[in-house]
Amino acid sequence: MSLIIPKGMSRRHFLNHVATGVATFPALQFLSHLQANAQQVKKNQKACILMWMGGGPPTIDIWDLKPGSKNGGEFKPISTAGDLQISEHMPETAKVMNELSVVRSMSTREADHGRGRYFMHTSYVPNPTVVHPTFGSIASYELGEQRKDLEIPAFVSVGGPSESSGFLGMTNAPFVVSSNGQIQNASMGGVTEQRLNQRLTMLAEIESSFIKSKRGETPLSHKEVYSKAVNLMTSPQMEAFKVDQEKPEVKEAYGDNSFGQGLLLARRLVETGVPFVEVNMGGWDLHSGVFNALRTNQLPQLDRGIAALTNDLKQRGLLEHTVLVWMGEFARTPRINQDVGRDHWANSWSVMVGGGGLKGGQAIGETDADGTSVVGKSYVPGDIWSTVAHALGIPLDKVYTSKNGRPMKITNGGTAIAELIG
Amino acid sequence: MLNMIRTRLWIVLIVGVGVAVGVAPSCAEAQAKPKKVAAVDASDEKEADSAAQSRTSFTTGSSDVIIDFVNQQIRQGWVDNEIEPSEVASDEEWIRRVYLDILGHIPPSADVTAFVEDRDDAKRSKLIDKLLDDPDYVRNWTTIWSNLLIGRQPPRRVSQAGMQKFLREAFAKNRPWNEIVFDITSAEGHFERNGAVNYLLAQMTMADEGVQATAKTTKLFLGMQVQCTQCHDHPFNDWKQARFWEFNSFFRQMRRIDHRKFDEKSGRQVDDYSELVRADFEGPVFYEKRSGLMVAASPAFFDIKVDDSLDTDRRAALARFMVEGEKPLIAQAFVNRTWGQFMGYGFTRPVDDMGPHNSPSHPEVLDRLSEEFVKSGYDIKQLVRWICNSEPYNLTSQFNSKNESDDPSAGEIPLFSHMYPKALQAEQLYDSLIVATQAHKSGSAGWEQAESQRQRWMQQFVIAFGTDEGDEATIFNGTIPQALMMMNGELTQNAINTAPGSYLHSVLSQKGSDNQKVKELYLASLGRAPTSREFSTAGKLIKVNRDKVIAYQDLFWALLNSNEFMTNH
CATH class of the missing domain: 1.10.287 (Helix Hairpins)
Known part of the structure; x- marks a missing residue:
């Protein structure tokens, strides 16, 4: 349902090509051309990896500890390579905190999963009449279209659905894959390129008559998505998804769990030129038994993953081009409930941001002694995404205009955080 | 202007x-x-009026003052907004739509042909009645409501089979909607013997003090989104944080028991049945204000207070409040959702966020249908009849030059001057492929077996968010994974199989010209005959392939992959 007419699909054109030409058989042989033209992607392209903590992580136990408070819980803070302290259960991450910063003064109001997820991804609260694009779709729209050599989707979501591309249309929707990188049904199962071509030519014929019959934009986006799907399944860049090709010690470093492997996949995708990858880690909705779950399961995986990714990107010279963002839909109550859990909390919490040339090693903003409210200036997701947009070189004053004249700022009027962009 | x-x-x-x-x-x-705000040129007005009047004679063959009222109100919206409705949908377009909406799958090609040739003026209204008596109506509505109540991938220790059995019996008997709501809200017992309990069991996956049950029940049955009021007053409507917890206190007498049993084969304890029982709970509940202050809330349905002693069966009390009265919220919530299910958009967006902050597009239609739905004894089939026999449901999905502004996908308020195309749901696609390839005729699989096959196939598209809401997303949403599945997946492979006994084999073995066979494939998949241009392209395809079987396979592949097949329009 794109309100914006998508830009031409440049090199990803062959379905259009087939559709506009007279339907002739036999094949047009376009697939082999595509593969011959595939080029090596440049290394210094900007990218963002969003680590999405589905369910709402207790940031008071991770990034903003409150020793001595009744809300403090069971964990102690430790010093790091940066100018801030974090949880004792994040020892590996502590060593790379000179590269990463924590914004401790988020105040986001939405403490329902669906609403929080929407707000944190899009910078907007849900609205009945418009679906706002998640920031990954904005990055896909702004950066993906420029990368003519990129044959795989410009926005990949690993192990979770992310949010909708909204009015930016299906061509900027997240491409959802599991953390092992396996893409179902991507193999043509013995069908030759000539036959695929024959099928697509017939398909284009049927599709174009339906598109011409004036039924809105859905039929058109169906065609565009097919074009992307064919592009993907015939591209040598599919290699990027093959996490299995990594050396055992690299896989080991990231951690043998879906979050760790998802981050490793993200690194491969970023290397290939994908501008936005979201990696989901679930299991944060800790209404009971929070400390035990954090200590034994959540934090060891998180700690290892973040540290491995940061080190790996740094070693490969990619960290200064790749923004890392860590957030969930909200955080969890400072108050510890009767089941030794923490409930939903959006009033005062932390988000981690680093890489991409942003200034690391800092704690930005603060909460009060019990962690229940922000002291001083607070931030909303639009400010985080403005910071990311700044690092990615997406102009912040960009305004999308719907076809009925409705203006829409990409980060809902947020401001890049001065301490981070330095 | x-x-x-x-x-x-x-x-x-x-x-x-x-x-x-x-x-x-x-x-x-x-x-x-949505109505006209400024005065317009008198001649424009006249033109618009006459256009609407020229269509006052539309009928599906049914005669009903309620349908007349709906038509008149919707038409008024066209006049007020100076648009003209699209043409009435052709029989081919309409029969595909009404099958998909009522039965959950496309019509078999023979039904299309028979319907198009039928000369009865009342054939549309008669078909609606016929479809409402079809067993697939029960199956389709069971699927829709099971997905809404417990999700496509229900949490562990929730019985999808139990939930579906309850729904199947309810829709088969056309039980009144208020009775269904009452049973689901107040249910107790074994999750297979009383399948209604599964709705609440699915909301009890975490120790969240009934928060999820509260939020989902108000949203699904009352059409109100109050999730955010657990932490603060609602910013837009008049729900206060206190009310959330007053509602919540109705859900505090619930306890689930997850029974285990000894399995001789493995020598271990394994899952047995689960049940929902009444827990001893009395007095108020406590919640925390944003200031940190703890406050008490006693059970109350809006302003009606309920005794908070141990003697009160709180859920039964809540269920009674929900279903009683002349204009209960459950009626308008169900009408709004069902209208949206058939028309592509409800009177509010989203359909389950009603209230003074989100006024409906057509309040008169919503009110009248809700009122009549209550008067009918919450007769679900009657509501479907009203909707399907209405003029807007019978219009084509094609825009015309005078209603291009009626485009809710661009954020406009729906005026229902043409049908809004809907993407096929995964279940609809699966069942439609079975109909298109006539697998339902040869298959001897029973209901349960067919259902479990379909559910297994469905799982590849479901992604759970893993939260206490048990919410889930589907990647069957028009994105690349869906396209890959349709291009290369097993389901399509089976559909274009040409082995003896397969659909394509039977078509190719028939006598008749290539054109007749091409037409049959179009009818089976798109429910229409090919255009002359399509005949010619298909002819070319058949001609250049030495092996005709390959040409037919590729033609059928293209038809099943087309936007037209994947859309309910």
Whole structure:
């Protein structure tokens, strides 16, 4: 349902090509051309990896500890390579905190999963009449279209659905894959390129008559998505998804769990030129038994993953081009409930941001002694995404205009955080 | 002129969103008045009026004052907004739609042909009645409501089979909707013997003090989104945090028991049945205000207080409040959702966020249908009849030059001057492929077996968010994974199989010309005959392939992969 007419699909054109030409058989042989033209992607392209903590992580136990408070819980803070302290259960991450910063003064109001997820991804609260694009779709729209050599989707979501591309249309929707990188049904199962071509030519014929019959934009986006799907399944860049090709010690470093492997996949995708990858880690909705779950399961995986990714990107010279963002839909109550859990909390919490040339090693903003409210200036997701947009070189004053004249700022009027962009 | 007015409203709307609370009433205003705001040229008015009047004679063959009322109100919206409705949908277009909406799958090609040739003026209304008596109506509605109540991938220790058995019996007997709601809200017992309990069991996956049950019950049955009020007063409507917890206190007498049993084969304890039982709970519940202050709330349905002693069966009390009265919220919530299910858009967006902050597009239609739905004894089939026999449901999905502004996908208020295309749901696609390839005729699989096959196939598209809400997303949403599945997946492979006994084999073995066979494939998949251009392209395809079987396979592949097949339009 794109309100914006998508830009031409440049090199990803062959379905259009087939559709506009007279339907002739036999094949047009376009697939082999595509593969011959595939080029090596440049290394210094900007990218963002969003680590999405589905369910709402207790940031008071991770990034903003409150020793001595009744809300403090069971964990102690430790010093790091940066100018801030974090949880004792994040020892590996502590060593790379000179590269990463924590914004401790988020105040986001939405403490329902669906609403929080929407707000944190899009910078907007849900609205009945418009679906706002998640920031990954904005990055896909702004950066993906420029990368003519990129044959795989410009926005990949690993192990979770992310949010909708909204009015930016299906061509900027997240491409959802599991953390092992396996893409179902991507193999043509013995069908030759000539036959695929024959099928697509017939398909284009049927599709174009339906598109011409004036039924809105859905039929058109169906065609565009097919074009992307064919592009993907015939591209040598599919290699990027093959996490299995990594050396055992690299896989080991990231951690043998879906979050760790998802981050490793993200690194491969970023290397290939994908501008936005979201990696989901679930299991944060800790209404009971929070400390035990954090200590034994959540934090060891998180700690290892973040540290491995940061080190790996740094070693490969990619960290200064790749923004890392860590957030969930909200955080969890400072108050510890009767089941030794923490409930939903959006009033005062932390988000981690680093890489991409942003200034690391800092704690930005603060909460009060019990962690229940922000002291001083607070931030909303639009400010985080403005910071990311700044690092990615997406102009912040960009305004999308719907076809009925409705203006829409990409980060809902947020401001890049001065301490981070330095 | 109108476009300009609309643009201005949108600007107001977006400013409203930006600052959240302050300007919110403007949203409601903008939503509430899709009608003409400024005076227009008299000749325009006359033209629009006459256009609407020239169509007053539309009927599916049914005669009902309620349908007349709906038609008249919807038409008034066209006049007020100076648009003209699209043509009535052709029989081919309409029969595909009504099968998909009522039965959940496309019509078999023989049904299309028979319907098109039928000369009865009342054939549309007769078909609606016939479909409502079809067993697939029960199956389709069971699927829809099971997905809404417990999700496509229900949490562990929730019985999908139990839930579906309850729903199947309810829809087969056409039980009144208020009875169904009462049973689901107040249910106790074994999750297979009383399948209604599964709805609440699915909301009890975490120790969240009934928060999820509260939020989902108000949303699904009452059409109100109050999730955010667990932490603070609602910014737009008049729900207060206190009310959330008053509602919540009805859900505190619930306890689930997950029974285990000894399995001789493995020598271990394994899952047995689960049940929902009444827990001893009395007195108020306590919640925390944003200030940190703890406050007590006693059970109350809006302003009606309920005794909070141990003797009160709180859920039964809540269920009674929900289903009683002349204009209960459950009626308008169900009408709004069902209208949206058939028309592509409800009277509010989303359908389950009703209230003064989000005024409906057609309040008169919503009110009247809700009122009549109650009077009918919450007769679900009757509501479907009213909707399917209405003029807007019978229009084509094609825009015309006079209603291009009626495009809710661009954020406009729906005026229902043409049908809005809907993407096929995964279940609809699966069942439609079975009909298109006539697998339902040869298959001897029973209901349960067919259902479990379909559910297994469905799992590849479901992604759970893993939260206490048990919410889930589907990647069957028009994105690349869905395209890959349709291009290369097993389901399509089977559909274009040409082995003896397969659908394509039977078509190719028939006598008749290539054109007749091509036509058969079009009818089976798209429910229409090919155009002359399509005949010619298909002819070329057959000609250049030495092996005809390959040509037919590729033609059928293209038909099943087309936007037209994947759309309910």
